[in-house]
Each structure stands twice: as C-alpha cells, then as structure tokens.
Amino acid sequence: MHHVRRMGHQCKNPWNSKEYAKEHGIPVHGAAFPCRLAEFFIKFMTEPQDLVVDPFGGSFTTAVEAERLGRRWISTEQMVEYVVGAASRFYKSDGFFQNVMQDGMMTTA
Numbered sequence: 001m002h003h004v005r006r007m008g009h010q011c012k013n014p015w016n017s018k019e020y021a022k023e024h025g026i027p028v029h030g031a032a033f034p035c036r037l038a039e040f041f042i043k044f045m046t047e048p049q050d051l052v053v054d055p056f057g058g059s060f061t062t063a064v065e066a067e068r069l070g071r072r073w074i075s076t077e078q079m080v081e082y083v084v085g086a087a088s089r090f091y092k093s094d095g096f097f098q099n100v101m102q103d104g105m106m107t108t109a
C-alpha cells in the first residue's frame with residue numbers, strides 16, 4: 001500500500017510517565033499513540049509558538065511533542081489519575097507548576 005505510514009512507538013524525549021505511574025500506583029494509560037504520529041501532524045499543521053489543542057489528553061503524547069517542538073499547548077483529560085501520571089512528563093519543562101490537589105494525590109497513592 002502506498003498510503004500507509006509506519007511509525008515507531010518510541011519517543012525521542014526521555015520523559016517516561018509509565019515508570020512514574022507504576023512507582024506511585026497510578027493507572028498507566030493503555031492507549032497512547034506513537035509520539036512520531038503527534039510529531040508528524042504538529043510539524044505538518046503548525047509553526048513554532050502556535051497553539052496545539054488536544055481535548056483527549058490520555059498520557060499527553062500530543063502535549064509532550066508540542067512542548068518539545070516549541071509549540072504552546074492545551075490539553076484536557078477526564079481521568080485525574082492520567083493527568084497526575086502525565087504531569088511527570090513535564091517536571092523539567094519551563095514554568096512547570098503542579099497544584100496542591102495533585103501533589104496530595106501523588107503522595108497518598
């Protein structure tokens with residue numbers, strides 16, 4: 001087939017929320033899509049500093065790639081456990097802030 005794109009599942013960045021989630025007893029998101037898929041569409045559709053919005057964040061793959069590629073981003077997720085797990089992917093990002101509710105959840109998990 002000519003219109004099939006094969007993409008590896010490995011992220012180029014070292015942020016690994018799975019390890020963090022396992023360590024803290026937080027459920028690991030089971031349906032993350034490949035980082036390279038997010039990378040491809042972000043590069044195809046946006047320029048640096050554009051805003052990338054993903055309302056179904058899951059493990060926040062889109063947000064991770066948007067951050068890495070110098071885009072601004074907004075993502076939402078209905079499962080707070082996934083948000084807490086995904087937050088670990090941004091600890092080293094400029095301006096990272098974690099609210100107290102999430103902190104409490106992580107220390108009691």
Ligand SMILES: C[S@@+](CC[C@H](N)C(=O)[O-])C[C@H]1O[C@@H](n2cnc3c(N)ncnc32)[C@H](O)[C@@H]1O
Pocket residue numbers: 029031032033034055056057058059060061062076077078079082
């Ligand atoms: C298939 S997953 C997305 C996976 C994501 N692309 C990734 O790479 O991790 C879809 C996510 O959307 C969330 N979701 C579903 N309905 C939602 C809603 N109304 N508002 C916010 N999040 C929602 C689910 O909890 C689930 O984590």
